[in-house]
Amino acid sequence: MSDAGETLAIETDRLTKIYGSGNTEVVAMRDVSMQVHRGEVVALLGPSGSGKSTFLTAVGLINPPTSGRVLIGGKLVVEGDVPHTNLRSFRRRHLGFVFQKSNLIPFLSARENVQIAMQLNGDTPQSARRRAQELLDYLGVGDRGENLPSMLSGGQQQRVAVARALANHPSVILADEPTAALDSHRGRQVMELFAKVAHEQQAAVIVVTHDHRSLDVFDTRYEMEDGLMRLAES
Amino acid sequence: MNLALKDIRYSFGRFALTTLGVGMLLMVVMGMGGIYRGVIEDATLLIDRVDADLWIVQRDTRGPFAEVSRVPPSLVHRATAVPGVASAREFVYHTIQRERNGKPLRIAVMGLSWPTDKGEWIALTGGRALRQNHFEMIANESLGLPVGHRIELGQETYTVVGTTNNMIGSSGDGMAFVTVRDAQAIQFDVPGEAVRLERAAREARGRRFDLVAQQPMLLTNAQRPGSELPAVARPGLSAVMVSLKPDADADVVADIIGGWGDVSVYTSDGQRELLLKGTVEKIKRQIGLFRVLLTVIAAIIMALILYTMTLDKIHSIALLKLIGAPNTVILGLILQQALLLGAFGFAIAYLVGQKVFPMFPRRVLVTQPDLIQLAAIVLGISILSSVLGIWKALRISPNEALS
């Protein structure tokens, strides 16, 4: 599915992350180079402590690598721990995040949690509100839009978080164990949703998961171990 | 979408309680300021109300408020004779303490110069001014003596014919107005036996003079009440108040009177200075310092509150940063909450103060300029105290949204 000359959604170049120093030094990620195309859905597997979250947060521009480069949409955004752009506004415009715990803002309603992301990106409150409601409808939680996160079930919260991740039409969606709080049926639904969005909106999706039952949803699988990443054979 | 308001609505109970606490604290700050103003107002109130241009007091004293002053009754007539003087009045003022219903009752007694002064200048809240030169009294409401009440002072019984309010002596005691004669009678209330002894002694001294042989009237006079004897009369006045003619020059008149060997002269402003610089100065500074201290404490407490409010929101702030909220959004969130806390706290302080301050034993005078000043201070505190929270918020890493 990759043509020559197509710009890659994500490209990493020898990403390395070292936590601590001296005796306590931990190499969480070692020379990770990989590429993700637009519309590609990637699963990231590996045992606990292998560096999956470290990789995801480096690509997500929230935890800079010790060395190596991150390119998103062909643009160099991070080189070592030096940002090459305003990371916060870059995240806002191009990245969507979903995490293990739903990570919604507790004092905003479900709809407002989605709406805020769009308003921060410059949408008018009216259009942001309308689109937030559409997204929630699309994800099957439209009727819970006015509820606070604490009044939603884990699965509903997760879907709201997905709606927020999709809010600004990101070119990259990063999800770290998004289905850990869900039963296998709902977990699979969320995975299928990612695949659907990736294919429909030509977004690149990386999902860290331990759930081997829904691996068939993914286009590509990577495995991490001791900070090293390799393509997994299916 | 206003994040500050949404967050407040979310944890409304806690915010309301915190605001109430801050409000109470600010009310104390406000009250301190009010007590400060009240002390100054009460201290200078009498000087302002009696409206005298010059005060003649005992030589080299700072009387009659700051210390004891005694001048002879004849001084009134001497003062009246000075060119430029429109009128001179006797001023008698002293504080007495009596038992009433088992509790001490302190009264600042002021004598009115009957018949020129019947107390018409006093703002009455009930009853009337004095109508006879004996045994009538106008009492400040704080004394708890209603119109028609009869109170025994010395050998006489006085009837309260009028009430007034906010007439407080510089030490905070409610004032009672009677005629100068009555005021003196109350002050020099001497037991009968002492009076008889004094007269007997006078007569005995008289007998030793040869003069008595030529003027037997002297002995007869010695039997009369002391106050009727010019030569031995007690110097029963505290001071003499002088009103000037409209065209008179206060300095010239003061120079003339000041030239007399037995008295000193002050202008009204001079008296006011003496009071504020003297008796009231320490309490004024004390309250002033306390007020500064309270303001600082309020600032520290508000800073801590805003800091903990920020700590409670670390996760949300990290999340906002994660989804790309610029610093202005986060700064606005904390600053707006600080300002809301300050504004609501101030409003509570004002509203509760209106109800509570009148119940204080002494006057709490919250003036418009003081309110504006405090509002500005609260605004300053709110902004300053949010700095700690903002500093913390700006250091929160988006990574923390994941922990």
Ligand SMILES: Nc1ncnc2c1ncn2[C@@H]1O[C@H](COP(=O)(O)OP(=O)(O)OP(=O)(O)O)[C@@H](O)[C@H]1O
């Ligand atoms: N902030 C940190 N400071 C020090 N070491 C860290 C830090 N974060 C992660 N590590 C270490 O880096 C290594 C990789 O951690 P990481 O969280 O990326 O693993 P993971 O694959 O996501 O594991 P899990 O499946 O349990 O989430 C681990 O050994 C971990 O202890």
Ligand SMILES: [Mg+2]
């Ligand atoms: Mg992890």
